[in-house]
Amino acid sequence: MHNRTIAELINGLQSKEFSSVELTQHFLDRIGDLNPHYNAIITVTAEQALKAAAAADERLAAGNAPAMCGIPILHKDIFCTNGVRTSCGSKMLDNFIPPYNATVVENFEQAGAVVLGKTNMDEFAMGSSNETSFYGSVQNPWDTDCVPGGSSGGSAAAVAARLAPGATATDTGGSIRQPAALCGITGLKPTYGRVSRWGMIAFASSLDQGGPMARTAEDCAIMLSCMASFDDKDSTCIDREVPDYSAALGQDVNGLRIGVPSEYFSKGLNEGTEQAVRTALAKLEQQGAELVEISLPNTGLSVPAYYVIAPAEASANLSRFDGVKYGYRCEDPKDLQDLYSRSRAEGFGEEVQRRILIGTYCLSAGYYEAYYGKAQQVRQLIQRDFEKAFETVDVIMGPTCPSPAFKFGSKGDDPVAMYLEDIYTIATNLAGLPGMSVPCGMVDNKPVGLQIIGNYFDEARILNVAHQYQQITEWHDQAPEGVAS
Amino acid sequence: MSIERHEIEKLAMLSRIAISDSTIVEVSQRLGSVLDLVDQLQGVNTEGVQAMSHPMQAIQRLREDEVSELNQREALQKIAPDTEEGLFLVPKVIE
Numbered sequence: 001m002h003n004r005t006i007a008e009l010i011n012g013l014q015s016k017e018f019s020s021v022e023l024t025q026h027f028l029d030r031i032g033d034l035n036p037h038y039n040a041i042i043t044v045t046a047e048q049a050l051k052a053a054a055a056a057d058e059r060l061a062a063g064n065a066p067a068m069c070g071i072p073i074l075h076k077d078i079f080c081t082n083g084v085r086t087s088c089g090s091k092m093l094d095n096f097i098p099p100y101n102a103t104v105v106e107n108f109e110q111a112g113a114v115v116l117g118k119t120n121m122d123e124f125a126m127g128s129s130n131e132t133s134f135y136g137s138v139q140n141p142w143d144t145d146c147v148p149g150g151s152s153g154g155s156a157a158a159v160a161a162r163l164a165p166g167a168t169a170t171d172t173g174g175s176i177r178q179p180a181a182l183c184g185i186t187g188l189k190p191t192y193g194r195v196s197r198w199g200m201i202a203f204a205s206s207l208d209q210g211g212p213m214a215r216t217a218e219d220c221a222i223m224l225s226c227m228a229s230f231d232d233k234d235s236t237c238i239d240r241e242v243p244d245y246s247a248a249l250g251q252d253v254n255g256l257r258i259g260v261p262s263e264y265f266s267k268g269l270n271e272g273t274e275q276a277v278r279t280a281l282a283k284l285e286q287q288g289a290e291l292v293e294i295s296l297p298n299t300g301l302s303v304p305a306y307y308v309i310a311p312a313e314a315s316a317n318l319s320r321f322d323g324v325k326y327g328y329r330c331e332d333p334k335d336l337q338d339l340y341s342r343s344r345a346e347g348f349g350e351e352v353q354r355r356i357l358i359g360t361y362c363l364s365a366g367y368y369e370a371y372y373g374k375a376q377q378v379r380q381l382i383q384r385d386f387e388k389a390f391e392t393v394d395v396i397m398g399p400t401c402p403s404p405a406f407k408f409g410s411k412g413d414d415p416v417a418m419y420l421e422d423i424y425t426i427a428t429n430l431a432g433l434p435g436m437s438v439p440c441g442m443v444d445n446k447p448v449g450l451q452i453i454g455n456y457f458d459e460a461r462i463l464n465v466a467h468q469y470q471q472i473t474e475w476h477d478q479a480p481e482g483v484a485s
Numbered sequence: 486m487s488i489e490r491h492e493i494e495k496l497a498m499l500s501r502i503a504i505s506d507s508t509i510v511e512v513s514q515r516l517g518s519v520l521d522l523v524d525q526l527q528g529v530n531t532e533g534v535q536a537m538s539h540p541m542q543a544i545q546r547l548r549e550d551e552v553s554e555l556n557q558r559e560a561l562q563k564i565a566p567d568t569e570e571g572l573f574l575v576p577k578v579i580e
Contacts, residue, residue: 099560192540206538235546236539304525315500322501324573329566333576337501345503353502357512358519360500361488374526376536381529383537415515416522432540456541 020070102199120154174425181449276441315359
């Protein structure tokens with residue numbers, strides 16, 4: 001059962017080939033057997049899952065089942081789940097049990113999905129390798145000496161290892177697309193404002209966006225149709241109808257204009273990765289798509305602009321963790337200042353502390369205009385690049401990341417080496433555009449991701465393009481050794 | 486770019502993060518390396534360019550000034566480190 005896609009599992013449930021309880025138990029057994037090898041899941045909610053599955057079976061029998069009724073999924077441990085620990089990968093929230101559900105969690109519950117548990121992640125979503133998690137690194141199912149990417153590394157590894165057919169994730173600078181690429185699965189970051197951020201623990205509020213991870217574009221379409229909604233509780237959510245993304249998967253790519261930015265194929269790009277991406281583009285060209293060379297001249301500024309904006313917003317967002325109302329509190333504080341500064345020093349890991357300090361620096365008196373103000377202006381320049389490009393092309397394509405999965409610890413002590421991992425994904429977040437990663441080849445037996453960027457609210461189009469690509473290729477069907485059996 | 490010791494101490498105070506004496510040099514080096522990266526922005530001509538905070542230029546929605554959240558004091562205080570009679574407890578502030 002674990003080798004089937006969500007679309008296939010929905011058919012299996014509806015034709016009574018198996019029940020949701022059987023399906024859920026099957027994935028729980030797999031998690032019990034295999035999760036110790038990958039460390040992809042922090043909390044397993046077996047009891048609640050089986051109860052939800054039994055309820056789903058009743059609805060399926062009664063014939064009034066919603067879209068994802070009885071389908072088991074995992075939530076990234078950044079989404080608040082009522083009564084279930086939500087750690088955000090941090091010691092700070094190791095004991096945090098939210099008294100409410102995130103809107104995304106609520107939406108999947110409405111759609112009848114069964115939650116198997118919560119996935120591992122970089123602490124507060126700050127990282128590109130999952131090495132900053134308080135709960136330890138996640139192993140990449142393709143090569144357990146390598147990172148799964150981050151920050152949604154647990155969700156990506158779990159889907160790749162077929163511990164669940166789909167998982168939720170979030171993307172602030174590439175945290176859905178990069179781990180999807182490194183683990184050989186499909187992931188989508190929607191337009192900023194498409195998916196509610198309410199109950200999703202905030203990192204950089206003007207960039208954060210939740211999205212689905214699954215094995216195919218078709219499954220991502222099913223998940224996004226449930227996940228996206230207008231939400232009054234998120235003031236940046238856009239009030240716009242959610243289309244049926246699955247219904248839009250039938251268009252061929254004949255006549256599609258694909259922009260290929262020269263800046264995404266410059267130095268630093270792994271040769272094998274480039275070859276795989278070029279081959280994918282040629283394949284789409286054979287199907288009638290037109291490749292158009294374009295330029296996004298400010299791409300190089302996206303990483304520096306991001307490392308002002310994201311830490312600045314993080315320093316403000318994370319000020320709420322002070323050891324007073326919830327989360328970690330240090331032992332025997334001698335006064336209030338000591339309580340704050342020691343709880344935060346002991347509760348946050350090194351990378352999170354570094355970003356808070358950088359953000360505080362950039363926002364402090366005398367530096368605000370030179371850093372934050374300037375970065376927001378550069379953000380506008382980056383957005384204009386895309387605006388101009390989309391005057392002549394329908395989608396933009398290139399590699400998701402510069403190279404396949406790297407070994408643990410290989411980025412050394414310099415934080416900047418890790419930051420450059422997101423060079424092709426960050427600009428999309430700064431502009432607020434939707435982007436996907438789909439498997440498009442292998443280098444040294446490790447997956448390569450093709451990135452597809454769309455115009456605002458063009459999720460249906462990029463999902464369709466990804467789906468069409470997956471109709472003529474088999475990269476998304478590949479499984480790490482031992483996983484498919 | 487290097488950051489002076491007194492600047493790190495000020496940042497630690499503003500951020501409410503205790504930084505031990507033994508790590509201050511390392512923290513300073515790594516922050517310096519990130520600031521070198523972001524300093525690339527200083528050379529960009531942004532004259533007349535508006536700062537961007539929301540991609541869709543969305544404006545803040547307003548609503549009627551009515552209570553919309555349930556009072557969940559007990560549920561919320563159950564997860565607090567220390568409470569007494571409905572209040573959050575912290576070390577004594579005034580002697």
